[in-house]
Amino acid sequence: MTNDGANDLTRRGFLKFVGASLALAGLDGCTRMPAEKILPYVIEPPELTPGVPVHYATSMVLDGYATGLIVKAREGRPIKIEGNPGHPASLGATDAIHQASLLQLYDGDRATSLRSGRQRSSWAQLSAAFTPSSLRSRVGARGAGLYVVLEPTSSPLVISLLNRLRTLYPDMRVYYYAPLAGPNEATVARYDLAPADVILCVDADVLGTMPMHLHHARAFADRRRDPRHGMNRLYAIEPSLTVTGMSADERMRCRPSAVEPILAHLLSTLGGDRASGPAAAPPLPADVPTAWLAALASDLRAHAGRSVVIAGPHQTPVARALAASLNDVLGNAGHTAWHSASPLAEAGASGHSIADLADALRSGGVRALVCGGVNVAYAAPASLGLSSLLTRSPERLYLGMYEDETAERATWFVPQSHYLESWGDARAYDGTLSIVQPLVQPLYDSKSLVELLAMLGGQAAADPRMLLRQSWQEAGLAPTDEAWTSAVRTGFVAGSGFAPVATAPRSPIGPVTTAATSASPDSSTTATAPDRFEVVFAPDYRVHDGRFANIGWLQELPDPITKLTWGNAALVSPATAKLLGVSDGDGLALRHDSASLTIPALIVPGLADGTATIHFGYGRRGHEHAAIAAAGADAYTLWPAVGVPFMSNVSIERDESASRALATTHDHWSMEGRDQARIQTAAAYVASSSTQRPPRAPLPTLFQPEHPNGTSPHQWAMTIDLGTCIGCSACVVACQAENNIPVVGYEDVLKSREMHWLRIDRYATGPEENPAVVTQPMLCQHCEMAPCEYVCPVGATEHSSDGLNEMIYNRCVGTRFCSNNCPYKVRRFNWFDYNAELTEVERLVKNPDVTVRERGVMEKCTFCVQRIREAEIAAADAGTALHGGDVRTACQQACPTNAIVFGSLTEPETTMMQRRAEPRAYTVLEELGTRPRVTYLARIRNANPELDHA
């Protein structure tokens, strides 16, 4: 982010500067290269070779559940996060948030000093003030006035520390709160998509945000590798458009209030008149297509035992119970759907909710509130009034990474260590024990939650690693040193997942709420009833619940669905927008009782009419620069209560004051009659590919038939399967992290100056109300006949002997001819020196193997050439031959569905080459004769023939 483009220079002043710069420019060359210093180690750590990266296993915990990661470090600083291939929640993949969490470690806005009130303080002073004897005098001998707020936790270490605290303060109260954590139940719903032929997701983002989504995405994609040999069929019923909905074969939009009636209807259709069924299924809303549901029901019935019905964890208990009953009726229970014990502490116990805390604060019983990493002053329904209630507690100790909304109200503030700086443990959603291992010493004077709880328990100086070791020993999790070492090395304990629990006979499902009447535009009464809208509250794909709002990589990551950056918007369907008379960026005022929210509108095809979708995490009011720079509205101000997925009877009206230019990177949904992202139904594809077709002949060309490619033993190429690309955007952030791609900021995104080397285009085909969406990762195509190369006047873009289209920054003079001549529009120009304003610490995130580009040069995807060269050199040093399939690009490595594969054209046995040979393989804009090295596989939609509207 830079503003050196914006200033108020006069014309005369400008000419003066131009003249002076011209006159002095020549002198610039008269300096020698500055002297450089070399600082070797005093005693070299044995595990470290300068210049060679080291990898460690660790885990990232979100809303209580761990995902195993492998982090790469150079000379002691973490520079890249990858998934842990053995960990069941990762399987080697990551999502965008995992990738970007690295930037948070080096965030310049992180809190650096411990304070008491406004005064700088120290850990020693804090622990002196919170020794058990002195704290007891303030919170009562049994700790009745001590209240602790933590995120839901699955950490055996934290649980043991809490137990220790309870022996000191038996009456202490603990609350577990994260706004978007799932329901607080003793068991968790588990699914296996691998054996499922038919998957029904009812407002369940199983591929995007649900726990284990990386695992599910892999299982989903593995059943769609080659459509000629059968594939699963994904149905989605949802009010908003999600990553899962974009990948669905058949999708039905519905108003959020219709979810329960639809599920009840399905259950009664499928013979759910057992004891578990609801008392009476209410009538379906008029706008729900019953024929569609009938086709779905017959498909489910035909695949009984090999199907799965999933309701999102944020759905109402009734909706989730209905989905569970559907699985029972279909005989899926135990095969594709089951329950296992929740890994969370005190799961299912009542009295731990944040509303209970608000009541306690209001009643004045809270003497000391310890808040461990939960930004309750922001990330809670505004109706609870926590941000003002907090001050009812005389003492407020807050452990947080930033000087945020809660820090502002804290009497003691302790900077929190990043997970890459702390020791800890956690369980994955399936129960797998995972280790959180630090890669660096804390950069600042920060403490982890473990250290804070240990301090409260009277162990202020305890070494967290020893605490962890001890806790694992006592709990029998790692009885021997070997078991401990192996757990630390691999990052998790294999086979420690929880077994299925026998489902207890379900109590009858409560009454199903009747859907609100429709506010569709054709309804004659809508003009007089503007308050019949429904608002869907959704977790954000980028900032989640707001905690990642200061990570520039995530703020600038185009949302997988809307392609919106730097903020949120009220997503409305085209018909709803027409009804309201708004277009993109026009302000809306949403009102329900006393709560109101103003937010710009953004039109998204495929949304249910009469609804607006708002993502959490924006409208931050703390002191973090990027979080504030992101223009957005705070969904918590409208959110009625924790765990509520939607809100009915909302009035929506135009409000010009909330209008704002929306920084979207792809405001277009149409392919304009071309077919760059191909999509076909399975039936049509199988029919066409079973007939013998001649192999595609090369296009006629005037060029020499022998291109100077081919002198190297490897010829690099990539294949991207649009059929399994779910558009999650993990690859975009992975590319950004690997290749030192700068963040440009809201203003520059508005001017289309975003720098992503890899973008994900998404197109909608079919009817605007409910289109089929296809997502297409678009990166440098490494054309064999690259149009950019012909027009560069200085030879700054060349072709390598192994088939790469190379960009040489130090030669580039910035004419931008190449970008003009690129038909794929994948070249990016550095309009400013986006790295100039980075602090010393922020620079540590840069990958030392990739040049940090200057202002005025062009850049683009290099196929991660640094990884190719590193692999080539490693093979040469070892005296072995390099296998092309061993080189993995950053996007490929992050991809949860293995949609991206990389390799060499010279090795026909690789997956990359096999996919290239499929009949659905094609290259984008083939008719231009650029001969791209990136091949796409058309998306195959496994449409239900009964519903085939294509």
Place this chain on the structure above:
Amino acid sequence: MAALFPRWSNTAARASLLALALLVVGVPLGLMAFVRSSNASARYEPVKQPIPFDHQIHAGRLGINCVYCHATVMRSPTAGIPPTQTCVPCHSTVWINSSELAPVRRSMQTGKPITWNRVDRLPDFVYFDHSVHVNKGVGCESCHGRVDKMSTVYQAKPLTMGWCLSCHRMPAGQLRPVEAVTIMGYTPAVAQARLGPELAAKYHVRSLTSCTTCHR
């Protein structure tokens, strides 16, 4: 009316035109020549170090192998500047109280590294990898010169792109058996014209001149 300009001003005008033309051509040529000169790259200028470490004694007279101190050269992109601890085994018995070794003792006591000055400098956009060069039989001497004869080390070769390419285009001329890479003053046992291609075949050495070989 007398002529406003004397006759010689014609010559002066012609001469100044010629001078201008020469200037237009000469200045860039001169600058181009300058950046290629040893003066611009500070070649041959000994670089003063915090410790007057003498390569002539250590590598030359005592015959300590390069890899003893530059230990990572075979397995890392960087050859490695030795950590302070490398000095200690010998210098805890030899020259124990020398004032010149005071920085070494101080470094060991305080744990603060010795700040060396870089001698051979490549621009930041060049990614040179020591390990692959050494493992393919390029001698230390080929790029660093006769370090065993340098009391204070200086940059011995131009380290310009043209100079790198001269070998990258025809690598066979600079290859030696991997066992001999650290030998200073190496002479091939048989004619290089015969040995070079043999070694190139043995070590699978290819001519790599793609830009991304070095620039990423």
